[in-house]
Amino acid sequence: MKRDDTTLPAPTRRHFLRLGICSALALGAMPLAGSPVLAAGKGEGVLVAYFSYSGNTRTIAEMIHQRVGGDIVEIKAVKPYPADYDACVEQAKQELSANAYPQISTVIPDMGKYRTVFLGYPCWWGTMPRAVFTFLKTYSLNGKTVAPFCTHGGSGMGSSEADIRRLCPGARLLEGLPVRGRSVKSAGKTVDAWLQSIVF
Ligand SMILES: Cc1cc2nc3c(=O)[nH]c(=O)nc-3n(C[C@H](O)[C@H](O)[C@H](O)COP(=O)(O)O)c2cc1C
The missing domain is CATH 3.40.50.360 (Flavodoxin domain)
Structure with a gap:
């Protein structure tokens, strides 16, 4: 079945930010320069x-x-x-x-x-x-x-x-x-x- 993208909320900057933080934590690595976490004001x-x-x-x-x-x-x-x-x-x-x-x-x-x-x-x-x-x-x-x-x-x-x-x-x-x-x-x-x- 084809996914209907219109039913999903449009990704906001905050979504990407949250995704970046979760990925960094999941990878067990601290964010490197340029990562979303740093961009968030670290x-x-x-x-x-x-x-x-x-x-x-x-x-x-x-x-x-x-x-x-x-x-x-x-x-x-x-x-x-x-x-x-x-x-x-x-x-x-x-x-x-x-x-x-x-x-x-x-x-x-x-x-x-x-x-x-x-x-x-x-x-x-x-x-x-x-x-x-x-x-x-x-x-x-x-x-x-x-x-x-x-x-x-x-x-x-x-x-x-x-x-x-x-x-x-x-x-x-x-x-x-x-x-x-x-x-x-x-x-x-x-x-x-x-x-x-x-x-x-
Ligand atoms: C004056 C001096 C005293 C030191 N005393 C110790 C010490 O008490 N215990 C130790 O483990 N290493 C000692 N070291 C080795 C240094 O702690 C070690 O090589 C350190 O990584 C050097 O760091 P730096 O390159 O940032 O100066 C001493 C080195 C120097 C130059």
Whole structure:
């Protein structure tokens, strides 16, 4: 029997939008840039802020940004960390034991417009680089949702989540995403699964 299309309601933009959302969920994948979900305004009020010394955390930050939209900013120290790895490890160790707050050059013109902050960093000496501590001291994340992600060589999130909780007592801290540095390039599905598991 031939289907009588006239009996069906004309598909509206909302139908396509709903179809897109259902398909994305059914596929078990987060929406990619350009998908109906993003077109529906995902990304509004979202900031991806990350620190990266050798590029691993930047790779994950860009994956997250591609999926959730919003703004992305790099947390940078005014005085760059030494290019020599061992010298960097030593400086990071000294900064940690001194509870230092190295100056950062990152400027967020209007932190108030963000509801969710994806905060990324490499694990350094079991926690965040001290420049990220400076970021959290400079910009209050109280009242915001914070989704931390970390790349590491075996320590996972370390004590970074406890440190974020201590520095941002008024923030809603979500479960973090740890990714091994050597796995960042193939971490797309892990990032998708994490984004699906958190409500931000
Ligand atoms: C100063 C320094 C300290 C580090 N400390 C740790 C650590 O305590 N635990 C760990 O698993 N990895 C540690 N690493 C390895 C980095 O966390 C890992 O290579 C990370 O993916 C680097 O990210 P990036 O490329 O974004 O800088 C350290 C690396 C550096 C440079």
